[in-house]
């Protein structure tokens with residue numbers, strides 16, 4: 001969910017640079033106005049709200065330099081393409097250093113990979129698998145994700161990634 005202070009092109013609002021938890025927190029701290037909502041309800045024992053899809057900031061907040069570590073943002077960093085072969089279908093996540101070898105789930109160790117490449121690499125190291133990613137796994141800035149978001153046509157990302165509760169949940173580090 002992208003906070004906006006000015007009118008921006010509609011498709012751009014759908015980019016999820018905040019995790020949905022961050023957005024709900026901002027609503028409860030009264031830091032944002034809700035511009036529009038999804039149909040999905042967020043519930044806890046004491047409250048129930050519709051998940052905001054677009055919010056505007058009530059006061060100026062220094063923009064975060066780094067985006068939330070979510071599935072959506074990892075795919076956006078990698079431009080929704082396999083980092084080993086460039087395929088854009090059947091995408092999954094690859095741990096560069098396999099979890100079985102102590103590899104962590106973090107920006108610097110997770111790459112977008114198509115299922116066949118993920119299967120081929122298995123729990124081997126890059127060297128053992130003879131595979132080389134197009135770019136190393138790294139923590140992107142918000143600016144870089146905005147730039148990548150502009151590569152996609154209007155509404156492309158929104159319609160393709162409807163399961164925001166899944167996609168915008170912060171990954172465990």
Ligand SMILES: [Zn+2]
Nearest residue numbers: 082085114117
């Ligand atoms: Zn691939």
